[in-house]
Amino acid sequence: MAVSYEEAVAEFEWDIPDDYTLPSVIERHADEFGDRVAVTFLDDDGAREQRTYADVRDDMNRFANALADRGVGEGDRVMHLFPRHPDAFAVQLGVLKRGALVVPCSSMLKPKDIAFRASDCEATTAVVHDDLTDMVEPVVDDTPLDRLIRLGGDDADGADDGAGDWESFAALLDGESTSHDGPDVGAADPMSINYTSGTTGQPKPVLHKHRWLRAFELVNAPYWWGVTADGESAPGSDGDVDLSEELLWATTGTGWAKWFWSPVGVGLTVGASQLLYDGEFDPDAFLSVMAEEGVTRLCAVPTQYRMFTQTDLSAYDLSLTEAVSAGEPLNREPIEAMQEAFGITPRDGYGQTETVALVTNYPGIDVKEGSMGKPTPGLGTTLIDTEEEEPVEPGTIGEIAVPVDCPGIFDGYYEKPALDEKTFAGDYYRTGDLARVDEDGYLFFEGRADDIILSAGYRIGPFEVEDALVSHDAVAEAAAVASPHEERGNVVKAYVVLADGRDGSEALTEELQAYMKAETAPYKYPRRIEYVDELPKTSSGKTRRIELRKREERKFGE
Numbered sequence: 001m002a003v004s005y006e007e008a009v010a011e012f013e014w015d016i017p018d019d020y021t022l023p024s025v026i027e028r029h030a031d032e033f034g035d036r037v038a039v040t041f042l043d044d045d046g047a048r049e050q051r052t053y054a055d056v057r058d059d060m061n062r063f064a065n066a067l068a069d070r071g072v073g074e075g076d077r078v079m080h081l082f083p084r085h086p087d088a089f090a091v092q093l094g095v096l097k098r099g100a101l102v103v104p105c106s107s108m109l110k111p112k113d114i115a116f117r118a119s120d121c122e123a124t125t126a127v128v129h130d131d132l133t134d135m136v137e138p139v140v141d142d143t144p145l146d147r148l149i150r151l152g153g154d155d156a157d158g159a160d161d162g163a164g165d166w167e168s169f170a171a172l173l174d175g176e177s178t179s180h181d182g183p184d185v186g187a188a189d190p191m192s193i194n195y196t197s198g199t200t201g202q203p204k205p206v207l208h209k210h211r212w213l214r215a216f217e218l219v220n221a222p223y224w225w226g227v228t229a230d231g232e233s234a235p236g237s238d239g240d241v242d243l244s245e246e247l248l249w250a251t252t253g254t255g256w257a258k259w260f261w262s263p264v265g266v267g268l269t270v271g272a273s274q275l276l277y278d279g280e281f282d283p284d285a286f287l288s289v290m291a292e293e294g295v296t297r298l299c300a301v302p303t304q305y306r307m308f309t310q311t312d313l314s315a316y317d318l319s320l321t322e323a324v325s326a327g328e329p330l331n332r333e334p335i336e337a338m339q340e341a342f343g344i345t346p347r348d349g350y351g352q353t354e355t356v357a358l359v360t361n362y363p364g365i366d367v368k369e370g371s372m373g374k375p376t377p378g379l380g381t382t383l384i385d386t387e388e389e390e391p392v393e394p395g396t397i398g399e400i401a402v403p404v405d406c407p408g409i410f411d412g413y414y415e416k417p418a419l420d421e422k423t424f425a426g427d428y429y430r431t432g433d434l435a436r437v438d439e440d441g442y443l444f445f446e447g448r449a450d451d452i453i454l455s456a457g458y459r460i461g462p463f464e465v466e467d468a469l470v471s472h473d474a475v476a477e478a479a480a481v482a483s484p485h486e487e488r489g490n491v492v493k494a495y496v497v498l499a500d501g502r503d504g505s506e507a508l509t510e511e512l513q514a515y516m517k518a519e520t521a522p523y524k525y526p527r528r529i530e531y532v533d534e535l536p537k538t539s540s541g542k543t544r545r546i547e548l549r550k551r552e553e554r555k556f557g558e
Contacts, residue, residue, distance in 0.1 A: 002364025003223065005374060012377035014407050015218065020187040021210045022268060023060060023097040029271045030057035036244065037273045041086035042289065044279030049086045053271065056089050059173060061180040063094025066172035067125070070147055074099030074183045077121045077193065081105045081114070081136065081255070082129035082151050084278040087169065088254050089268065091127050091151065096191060096210075099183040100125075103193045106255030107132055115139035121193050121205055121414055127151055133166065187211040193414050194257045196353050205414035206257075206353050215408040216265025219356045223376045224349045225262070225297060226322050226363035229270040247319075249275040249290065250299040257353035258326065262299050265356070283307045287316045294319045301327040305334035305346060306470075306477075310500075313341035320344055322363070326351070328542060329445045329463050331470050332369035348372050350400075350445065352431055356408040358400065359435075359443050370467050371442040372435065379408050382428075383437050386449065389426060397436045397446050397461065401428035434461065451545050453482040455490045458523050462545065465492055465526060468519040472512060474502045479535050479543045483528050483552040494526035495548055497534060504531030 029036075034054030041049045051059075072078065078095045080102060082088065095102045103123055105114060114136055117123070122144045128136050130153030140148070150166040191210045195203040222228050225248070227241050250262035267274040277289055281304060290298065296319050305325060323338060323346040330348045338346050347361035350372040358381040361373035375381035382391050383398030392398035402409055404424045412420040423429065434446040446452065446461025453460040465480035476499045483493035496512070498504060509529045516525035536544040 003226075003362045005362060005365070005377075008223065008362075009377045014378060016187050016211045016214045016407060018186050018188070020214045021096065021185050021189075021191075022213050022264070023093055023182075023185075025213075025269055026053065026057050026060060026093060029053045029268075033244075033271065036271065038268070039086060039089060039274050039276055040247075040293065041084070041276045041278070042293070043277070044285070051086055051089070056093065058178040059087065059090035060093035060097055061178050062173040062176035063090055063169075064097035064180040064182055065176040067094060067098050067100070068180070068182075070125075072098055072100055072125055072147070074185070075190065076100040076125065077103050077123040078125040078127065079103040079105055079114075079118060079123045079145075080127040081107060081109075081132050082127065083107055083131075084254060084276040085129065085151060086276070087151060088276070089264075091169070092264070096185075097180055097182045099185045099189065101190050101193055103195075104255045104257075104259065105195075106253060107135075108255075109135070111135050111139045115143055116202065117195055117205075118143035118145050120202075125149070127169065128166075129153075185210065187214065190411075192260070194260070194353050204419065205416065206410050207412050207414045208260075209411050211407060212356070212410070213260070213265050213269055215356045216261065217269035219376050219378065219408060220261060220349075220360075221266045221270050223362045224324055224347070224357050224360040225266050225299070227266065227270055227272060227297070243270065243272050246272055246296045247275055247294055248272050248297045248299075249277070249293075249295045251277075251281070251286070251301070251304060252299070261326070261351070261357070281307070283311045287311070287313070287318070290318050290320065291316050296320060297322045297324075299324045299326070301325065302330045302334070303328075305330060305338070309334050309337040313337060316341075318342055323347070324349055324360075326357075329370065329372065329467070331467050333471055335367070335369055350433075350443070352433075354410040354429070355402065355431075358402060358408075358431075368438075368440075368442050370464070371438075371444050373443065374441050375443070379406050383435055383443070384428060384430070386434075389428060392437070394437050394439045397434050397452070399449060400431040400433045400435050400443075402431070403427065404429050436461070447545070450549075451481070453480065453490055453492055455482070455485070455488050455492060455523065460492060460524050464520060465494065465516070465524055468516055468524075469494060469496065469512065469526070471519065472515050474499055474508060474512070476500075477535055479545055479548055480526060481545050481548045481552060484556040485527075491527040492524060493528040493530070493548075493552055495530050495532050495535060498531060 030053045037050050038053045038056045039051045078100050092102050125147040126145050127149045129151045148166045151169045187210045192208045194206045248267050252258040325346050326349045345367050349357045349360040351357045359372040361367050380403045384401045386399050435443045445463050451462050462480040466478045469475050469478040477497040479495045482490035485491045536547045
């Protein structure tokens with residue numbers, strides 16, 4: 001489904017019905033094609049289960065009834081903590097059917113992180129996988145949590161295993177009705193609280209309303225994944241995609257906003273069949289799953305694409321027709337490797353926990369390596385000067401910003417009015433991310449506002465340095481930061497993780513510096529290089545450049 005960008009921008013209209021909610025969409029899907037598989041679940045132990053749209057609807061309503069029996073109602077906050085699981089959608093949908101808010105948590109968090117989130121949003125209910133209850137039990141007494149539901153384990157019959165005041169999810173559903181008459185909830189009602197991973201300070205509670213998911217259906221689905229609901233076409237497209245012939249796989253976990261970006265916001269809203277695989281990432285295992293299951297559209301993170309290139313891609317016969325990426329900018333090497341092996345070009349996209357996809361390489365675009373693409377239709381995404389809030393000229397760096405009245409962004413921070421006032425005081429929601437725009441309207445990510453390196457009067461974005469470095473066959477990963485310098489103010493410092501079989505040396509440093517001078521403008525080359533075994537990452541896998549900057553400040557800043 002190729003898209004005419006100019007036509008799509010000109011024709012785009014926001015169509016968000018007042019009564020729009022995802023549970024109502026699932027009810028409609030179940031009525032129209034209830035026997036279509038909604039989710040195929042696999043794990044690395046060989047388990048395989050499937051749920052149709054009728055199954056998902058029925059379990060959604062059963063769980064909503066069980067929650068109602070326990071006093072969970074409109075506006076209550078329900079945390080969940082579980083890996084990819086065949087009942088993941090039913091849990092989230094059941095909460096939403098009750099008019100309650102889902103509060104996703106990652107299994108990578110620590111008990112103190114769980115306690116912070118539960119207390120901050122005053123969550124009273126938690127749905128936790130059997131393998132993760134040890135993360136919650138130590139902090140229950142210090143939080144408002146008083147209803148604990150265990151997902152999975154060996155208690156399908158509801159037997160009490162003595163693990164505390166936990167109720168079995170499977171037992172709760174047993175005997176409940178497959179229909180539920182819940183509160184009157186619509187597009188303007190609160191839906192979720194997604195905590196930002198953040199690189200500094202405590203995470204912030206990003207509040208979204210039900211309309212957010214309709215925004216994904218209107219933006220992410222056609223202008224990134226290249227799919228639309230049955231019987232519909234995106235403006236400027238050359239035809240529909242037959243969803244009955246598609247299998248979508250987004251490798252994200254259930255605790256991240258990316259789960260809403262793809263499995264929920266795209267897969268469920270359009271009525272696609274999806275794959276969930278609960279196994280540790282291994283490039284060969286993931287490629288084998290794609291081949292065996294017939295995945296046609298893939299969404300993975302840049303690190304996974306980079307690791308795919310470390311194996312023999314020619315050994316796999318894939319059915320892939322599209323591949324998309326988000327989370328961090330995608331380097332040129334995995335793009336070229338996927339093109340050569342499978343004839344497809346991974347298409348990068350950009351957005352935040354607070355937004356839908358603001359910038360994408362939409363279907364049919366001429367992908368420019370290293371570019372996030374162009375602003376998606378309907379959002380008004382632009383680059384503004386960090387001081388004047390005026391659009392910047394092509395070739396210069398500005399902050400990615402969206403008009404504050406855009407339906408594709410969040411509705412504020414949960415019960416944080418002072419933070420809301422600061423965030424929405426101007427004409428734009430300012431993302432804090434910097435990019436530059438070229439003469440053709442393509443955006444290139446340059447890093448967080450704090451990540452920009454000011455050296456001898458030059459403004460240097462870290463990604464361009466990192467992208468050039470990882471194109472050298474000795475480099476597996478790289479992070480570029482400002483390092484204090486007496487004469488230049490700062491110089492570029494690169495932390496480098498070497499490829500297997502390569503060792504750091506003075507000779508390699510000189511080789512990399514010479515290589516960089518040929519690949520980028522000479523003033524951008526790293527005057528300092530340090531070899532490390534790994535880069536510090538956030539729980540969502542993003543490089544913590546702030547930690548590396550602090551190292552440099554301690555080392556050279558005095």
